[in-house]
Amino acid sequence: MRFIRQTFESFRFAWQALRSNLLRTMLSLLGVTIGIFAIIAVFTLVDSLERNIKTSLSFIGDKVVYIEKWPWVFDGDFQWWKYFQRPVPTYNEYKFLSERLENAQAVVAMSFKGRVTIKRDNNSMSSLIQGTTLDYNKISDVPIEQGRYFTQQEIDVARNIAIIGSDVAENLFPGLDPIGKTFKISGLKFTVIGVQRKKGESIINVGGNPDIKCLIPFGAFSKMFHSINPNITITAKGYDSDEGLLELESEIRGLLRTRRGLHPLQEDNFAINRPEAIAKAISGIFSVLTIAGWVIGGFSxxxxxxxIANIMFVSVKERTNIIGIQKSLGAKNYFILFQFLFEAVLLSLVGGLTGIFLVYLLSFMNLGSLDLELTAANIALGLGVSSIIGILSGIIPAFSAARLDPVIAIRAK
Structure with missing residues (x-):
């Protein structure tokens, strides 16, 4: 009980010392404030970027592989002419794989056409048109807010129907329920059967922003655009394990090499891409940003x-008389040590809290599609680093104060 009471008294003495030298206190915590602000600001930025990118990647699926002509990530030796000579995937290859793949939950063929003007009466906008087969909603997130998804019969007969994004609905059908209404894509009428939930802005939009997208049956897309651009992407979703995905990749590689008549010594003339490759490439950038934040903040x-250490030595010098009196009245060494240690930690914590508060204010800034969020983990990190700095800065001055001889201390001027 006595130890607790004296510890509390030490804390009170430390707080009074900081309040009595307010200007010096503010100048001392400036370095810690800048350092914690730099570190936590970078960590908050990196966390927000990762969260934004993960949200974007959810629209291209999890445990999914994309079979395409070009790889998403190139090795150091980029022989572009080899990739350029590769054949594009075809619809017949999609049918071949969908009938034979045993390790796939779903196989999808899809194709894209960007900057297509779509119209309804006097309203028009530029849209991304995506043609797809039935199982697209099994490999990618298609959150239907109004209406419904495609049926097998509609895909088979290539009906002129569409699932539109929220921005398309707002621009072509302002104030109206778009379900069952028609609009034109390249002069052809399409009926709206569904509207996707609004995604909002994002830093990256792999596969296109769904808010401005029109999903239509693959057959309807082919009739309009494949005479100009026959390129398609084949997508397969594996089972929920990394082993299952590796088995799927191996199965795809074997089947497609057989289909294309490649000899054992020939290289693949197709790419099997995984969304994780994008995340891995971006995580390298995040690592550099994190290190930069630690370096910049570390110096500060x-x-x-x-x-803080310098100020604490000055405080010990100024209060040597008081330390002598306290020790002559029976104050223990830990009582004196805690006074100065608490003072250093408090000083550092106030600086850390100020830095965290500045980051919190930064989170209210409008950064476009990037939504900054100060997490509890980053707050705890900032307070933890501040506490450690306070302990390291104050421990030596506190020990020197605790070890003072009371007689010599009282006589000090």
Whole structure:
């Protein structure tokens, strides 16, 4: 009980010392404030970017592989002419794979056409048109807010129907329920059967922003655009394990090599892409940003720590008389040590809290599609680093104060 009471008294003495030298306190915590602000701002930025990108990648599916002409990530030796000579995947190859793949939950053929003008009466906009087969909603997120998804019969007969994005609905059908209404794509009438939930802005939109997209049956897309651009993407969804996905990749590679008549010594003339490759490439950038934040913030914190240590030595010198009196009245060494240690930690914590508060204010800034969010983990990190800096900066001055001889201390001027 006595130890707790004296610890509380030490804390009170430390708080009074900081309040009595307010200007010095504010100048001392400046370095820690800048350091914590730099570190936590970078961590908050990286976390927000990762969250934004993960949301974007959810629209291209999980445990999914994309069979295409070009790889998404190139090795150091980029022989572009080899990739350029590759054949594009075909609809017949999609049918071949969908009938034979045993490790796939779903196989989909899809194709894209960007910047297509779509119209309804006097309203028009530029849209991304995507033709797809039935199982697209099994490999990618298609959140239907109004209406419904395609049926097998509609896909088989290539009906002129569409699932539109929220921006398309707002621009072509302002104030109206778009379900059952028609609009034109390249002069052909399409009937709206569904509207996707609004996704909002994103830093990256792999596969296109669904808010401005029109999903239509693959057959209807082919009739309009494949005479100009026959390129398609074949997508397959594996079972929910990394082993299952590796088995799927191996199965696709074997079947497609057989289909294209490749000899054992010939290289693949197709690419099997995984969304994880994009995330991996981006995570490298995040690692660099994180290291940069630690380096920049570390220097500021180091300077702040030296500043706090210097102030603590000055405080010990100024209060040597008081320390002597306290010790002559029976104060234990830990009571004196805790006074100065608490003072250093408080000083550092106030600087850390100020830095975290500045990051919090930064999160209210409009950064377009990037929504900054200060997480509890980053707050805890900032407070933890501040506490450690305070302990390291104050431990030596606190020990020197605790070890003072009371007689010599009282006589000090």
């Amino acid at each position: 914190i180091l300077i702040g720590g030296f500043g």
